[in-house]
Amino acid sequence: MVAAEIKALVLAGQRDAARDLFAELVVGQQRRAIRLAYQYLRDPHDADEAVQDAFVKVFTHITTYREDMPFEVWFTRILVNGCLDLRKARFRRLRWVLPIEASEATAAADVAGGGRSVEDTLVTQARLREIAAAVDQLPERQRSVFVLCHFGDQTTTQVSQILGLSEATVRVHLFRAVHRLRRLLER
C-alpha cells in the first residue's frame, strides 16, 4: 500500500514527499531484509551492501512496480537476486583465497559478555554455529526456500512467486529442507 503511494507521488513529481514516505518503508522492511540477506551471504558487510542496493533499486524503479503483486514479494525478489549476484561475484573473487572465519569470530566475540556465564555463552555459541552450519549444508534450492519461508516470513505462495517455481515444488523443497535439518539437529 505504501509502495503504491510512493509510486503515485513519484509520478506526480513530488519526489521529496516520496522520499520521506520511502524512509518509513525502509524502517518497516529493513530488519527482515537484513536477516534474509545475512542468511544468504553469511557476511555482515555483504548483507549490508545487498540490502542497500535493493532499497536504492526499489526507489529508482518504483514507477515499474505493479500493484497487483504484494510489495514484499517484489522487494524480496530484488533482494534475493542481488544476494545471488553478490555471492557469485564473491565466489569468483575468492576462488583462490583461503577462507578466514572472521565473521564467525566477530559474532562470537560480540555475543560473549551479554551478562551470562561463560559456560552459557559457550553452549549458546556452539549451538548457534551448529544451526548455522546445518542451514548452510542444505542444497541451494532447499536452503533458498527454507530461508524465505522461515526467515523471510513469506508464505509458500509468495516464495513460489519470488523464485519463479510452482507452489508444489516449493512445498517439496521445504519438506526436504525441514527433514534434513531435523536429521542434522535432532541428534
Add this chain to the structure above:
Amino acid sequence: MTRNSHLSDHRLIEVCFDAVPTAAENLHFNTCDRCSARRSRLQRLLREVSDAASVEVDQLFPPQRLATHRARILHRIDQNSRPGRVIAFPTAHASDGRPLRTRPATRWIAGAAAAGLAVGMLAGHLVRDLPGGRTQRRPAIRTAAKPTHPPAFRAGLLSDEEFLGQIENALDGPDLAVLRPLDDLTPR
C-alpha cells in the same frame, strides 16, 4: 491424514509453516498425543533455528548500525536524484603562463617516423633518376647488344656519312667479325 489417521510429515510441516489446519486436524491434535508431540517437536526445532538467526543478526546489526544503514540508503537515493555535475574543461593550465606539456616521447617518435618516410622517398627517387642508376643501365645494355646484324643489310638504307660512321664505330668496338662482309667487297 494417512490411513492410520495420523498426520503425514508433509502435512505436519505445512501446518507448522503457513497452512491452516482443518477442523478435523485440530481435533486430531487434541486427541492424539503422538501427533501433538510431533508438532511440538517440529515447532521447537523451527523456533530454535529462527532464534539462532535472530540472535546472530541482532548481535551483528545493533540499532546504531541499522540507523547508519538507513541513513546511507537515503543518502544514496538523494545522490541519485541530483542531476549530474558538469565538470568545466580545465582551461586554467593554459592561462597560468606555463607552457602546455605534452608527452615528449610521443612527439619524438612521430617526428622520427615522418622524417624517415621523407628521406626514404627522396632516396628512392634519386636512385631511380640518376644516369648510373640500375633502372637506366639495363636498357643501355639491351641497345648495345642489338647491332649484331651485318651492316651490309642496312647499307642501302643509310646515307654515305652514316654508313662510314657505323664503320668507324665498329672499328672502335671489340667484335671485328661483323666487318668481314665489307672487307670481302673491297677491291684489292
